[in-house]
Amino acid sequence: MELKDLEHDTPIEGTTLFDGExxxxxxxxxxxxFSFNEANARAEYVLDPEAYMDKFKLSEAQKQACRxxxxxxxxxxxxxxxxxxxxxxxxxxxxxxxxxxxxxxSVEEFKQKLLDQAK
Amino acid sequence: MELKDLEHDTPIEGTTLFDGExxxxxxxxxxxxFSFNEANARAEYVLDPEAYMDKFKLSEAQKQACRxxxxxxxxxxxxxxxxxxxxxxxxxxxxxxxxxxxxxxSVEEFKQKLLDQAK
Amino acid sequence: xxxxxxxxTTSHIPAVGHAIANELFEDPYWKPFxxxxxxxxxWLAKHKPDVVINxxxxxxxxxxxxxxxxxxxxxxxxxxxxxxGWGLKQLPPFKGDAPLSWHIIEGMVxxxxxxxxxxxxxxxxxxxxxxxxxxxxxxxxxxxxxxxPISANTVQHPIPTLKRALDFGKSLRKAVLSWPEDVKVxxxxxxxxxxxxxxxxxxxxxxxxxxxCMDKIVSEPEELTKISRKELVRQAGAQGTEFLMWMMMRxxxxxxxxLVNKNYHLPISNTGAGTMLMECMDEEMVQAAE
Amino acid sequence: xxxxxxxxTTSHIPAVGHAIANELFEDPYWKPFxxxxxxxxxWLAKHKPDVVINxxxxxxxxxxxxxxxxxxxxxxxxxxxxxxGWGLKQLPPFKGDAPLSWHIIEGMVxxxxxxxxxxxxxxxxxxxxxxxxxxxxxxxxxxxxxxxPISANTVQHPIPTLKRALDFGKSLRKAVLSWPEDVKVxxxxxxxxxxxxxxxxxxxxxxxxxxxCMDKIVSEPEELTKISRKELVRQAGAQGTEFLMWMMMRxxxxxxxxLVNKNYHLPISNTGAGTMLMECMDEEMVQAAE
Ligand SMILES: [Fe+3]
Ligand SMILES: [Fe+3]
Numbered sequence: 001m002e003l004k005d006l007e008h009d010t011p012i013e014g015t016t017l018f019d020g021e022x023x024x025x026x027x028x029x030x031x032x033x034f035s036f037n038e039a040n041a042r043a044e045y046v047l048d049p050e051a052y053m054d055k056f057k058l059s060e061a062q063k064q065a066c067r068x069x070x071x072x073x074x075x076x077x078x079x080x081x082x083x084x085x086x087x088x089x090x091x092x093x094x095x096x097x098x099x100x101x102x103x104x105x106s107v108e109e110f111k112q113k114l115l116d117q118a119k
Numbered sequence: 120m121e122l123k124d125l126e127h128d129t130p131i132e133g134t135t136l137f138d139g140e141x142x143x144x145x146x147x148x149x150x151x152x153f154s155f156n157e158a159n160a161r162a163e164y165v166l167d168p169e170a171y172m173d174k175f176k177l178s179e180a181q182k183q184a185c186r187x188x189x190x191x192x193x194x195x196x197x198x199x200x201x202x203x204x205x206x207x208x209x210x211x212x213x214x215x216x217x218x219x220x221x222x223x224x225s226v227e228e229f230k231q232k233l234l235d236q237a238k
Numbered sequence: 239x240x241x242x243x244x245x246x247t248t249s250h251i252p253a254v255g256h257a258i259a260n261e262l263f264e265d266p267y268w269k270p271f272x273x274x275x276x277x278x279x280x281w282l283a284k285h286k287p288d289v290v291i292n293x294x295x296x297x298x299x300x301x302x303x304x305x306x307x308x309x310x311x312x313x314x315x316x317x318x319x320x321x322x323g324w325g326l327k328q329l330p331p332f333k334g335d336a337p338l339s340w341h342i343i344e345g346m347v348x349x350x351x352x353x354x355x356x357x358x359x360x361x362x363x364x365x366x367x368x369x370x371x372x373x374x375x376x377x378x379x380x381x382x383x384x385x386x387p388i389s390a391n392t393v394q395h396p397i398p399t400l401k402r403a404l405d406f407g408k409s410l411r412k413a414v415l416s417w418p419e420d421v422k423v424x425x426x427x428x429x430x431x432x433x434x435x436x437x438x439x440x441x442x443x444x445x446x447x448x449x450x451c452m453d454k455i456v457s458e459p460e461e462l463t464k465i466s467r468k469e470l471v472r473q474a475g476a477q478g479t480e481f482l483m484w485m486m487m488r489x490x491x492x493x494x495x496x497l498v499n500k501n502y503h504l505p506i507s508n509t510g511a512g513t514m515l516m517e518c519m520d521e522e523m524v525q526a527a528e
Numbered sequence: 529x530x531x532x533x534x535x536x537t538t539s540h541i542p543a544v545g546h547a548i549a550n551e552l553f554e555d556p557y558w559k560p561f562x563x564x565x566x567x568x569x570x571w572l573a574k575h576k577p578d579v580v581i582n583x584x585x586x587x588x589x590x591x592x593x594x595x596x597x598x599x600x601x602x603x604x605x606x607x608x609x610x611x612x613g614w615g616l617k618q619l620p621p622f623k624g625d626a627p628l629s630w631h632i633i634e635g636m637v638x639x640x641x642x643x644x645x646x647x648x649x650x651x652x653x654x655x656x657x658x659x660x661x662x663x664x665x666x667x668x669x670x671x672x673x674x675x676x677p678i679s680a681n682t683v684q685h686p687i688p689t690l691k692r693a694l695d696f697g698k699s700l701r702k703a704v705l706s707w708p709e710d711v712k713v714x715x716x717x718x719x720x721x722x723x724x725x726x727x728x729x730x731x732x733x734x735x736x737x738x739x740x741c742m743d744k745i746v747s748e749p750e751e752l753t754k755i756s757r758k759e760l761v762r763q764a765g766a767q768g769t770e771f772l773m774w775m776m777m778r779x780x781x782x783x784x785x786x787l788v789n790k791n792y793h794l795p796i797s798n799t800g801a802g803t804m805l806m807e808c809m810d811e812e813m814v815q816a817a818e
Contacts, residue, residue, distance in 0.1 A: 014439030019395040020630025081436035082298040086323030099440040114505035117443040133729030138685040139340025200726035205613030218730040233795035236733040308642035347686035352598035352642035396637035
């Protein structure tokens, strides 16, 4: 096992660290997603997504990412996956559905990728 | 300056340490008092104190202490002075009014006691 | 005097909750995962702990970014489960042990851990799935212990270092062992192992790293404190940082442990799932000497 | 590189807010209290700090017992004031310095302080009264710095030890000094000195102890870490534990400080009110050497 001590600025491939900068960028988006713990909030979003997004002062880029259910864009705009999972829950998207979408695979391919790592 | 290291169980005269035990006892009372940060909550309490106290599941002893605005009893029942100050605020009781009540003095006497400590 | 009997690690992913609810124990996908649990059930049935300290990480139910503590310790008479956004059935409340919670908080704050004490803490799957795995039937189960939830921040960087997590466990141990009541305590470290849900690297699992961690944590946990947090993200995936819970648990077990049971299987949902049971040796030796 | 210019202590009781609003500066009751502030105003006008780190203790506005952190650090773009239950006029929001907040949180968590990061933190009189005292007019004042609120728990025992509070300040100092931007920082320690609002001992003030603390904190702050928390309650009164804020502030100033100003007066409301301005010497010396 070779362990490195990465420099603060060394990026990790395909990974966005949810740090203070991202947290500030995504605060409204994450607060909205956190609200989806409540069934009423989910129903309200479904009824009028635009009004609900305005309530949390989402940026246009965040709104478009929500409209598109585009997870990579949501993360780029400061979304945190733990909260986004509640957003995804509204549309019954599982972590495999989300994984497939982000990696540009079919869900079957993504599941196979997971299985293959057992080797 | 002689400084001691008091044993955990040594009481401090006239003082209740607001520790875990007291915090558990007074949780509802303090939560109610915390709610009085909001003007609406204060108005609701004034309109129907009994209903409002029930909302926070106060014990009978806590309710009676609230009815009596009896600060020593409120503290004995787990109230924390920082939150109780908001309860007292409903009745425009200042920290001198509260101090006088707890020490069994008139407000003037209590203020004199404060002044006397400058000597 | 309170005793810590041992520590147990387990995955806590929501899919496990589903599998339990649907009794998929013999399902080919689930069988190799559930295979790790019977020895633990036996051990728990034999030792019957009175209290479980459940170290997990809240995933956005009990805590939000408005006030994100590094270490939160429950200090309530009971803990409510709640909908996490997926419309899952709400479990009945879990009975707490508030006096022991406060004793732990007193001890650890004195010991320079800056605890966030939580008199209300809704508990999510990170807490509830392990409870369901170890005490089937929950409150219906006569062996169901009182619970103390402890959540560490893995949502928002900066997360605690691996060293701080291990030290947290050591301090927790001191606090528990100084509790005068005669209670038997088991400590859970839940979550992990390697997984990543977000980004182009979604689906990343690292069997080698998981194996390394499961190996080292038994007798050389200090070795793992050399791993930087960023390296942990790289090796274990963005959500593999949940391994911090294992470090916290391990610190609470004392220096020497006896590995009773170990199971690793992947994939379970998107994760490498590790199950371990370590018995405290120091305590046993103390007992023997008495 | 960021510099810490110095630290200022002050009472933060709500009555001071009233006195400011009603301009009671020459009132016989208030005059000896306000006498402590002109030298500080002069110093601030001369040095014009860009950032104020306002170390105070929330009194039940921003935080409640449901989740009570030991150390909370604001990490927001702005901080709202709000009604605390007495119908006081709400002040306009205070501008934050979120990037520096995050830098401090990163540094201090790495340094094994278990911070609660707060992206929303309503600030109460503990924070706002000192801002009004030092920057009259607040946002109308051209010298008004950006603010970072830091709140320590004095509501619920266990509170942090005096040693931990001083060490907090030392770690805060390291974090600030490693900020690459060229900002001038002033640190406030607000609250105290001796007072007790609750119980049969309400109205207790301890001039001797206050004098001792104001004396020792300048050049022998370590000496004060020998005071146990219970002894602090006994000597300073139940709410005199706010002296912890002074310890945190002092830790952030480095070893040597130059005492610029000191004022003590009692009673102000129920308290002994101490005002101090200490300039950082180490920084000055570093500057001189450059
Ligand atoms: Fe998890
Ligand atoms: Fe105060």
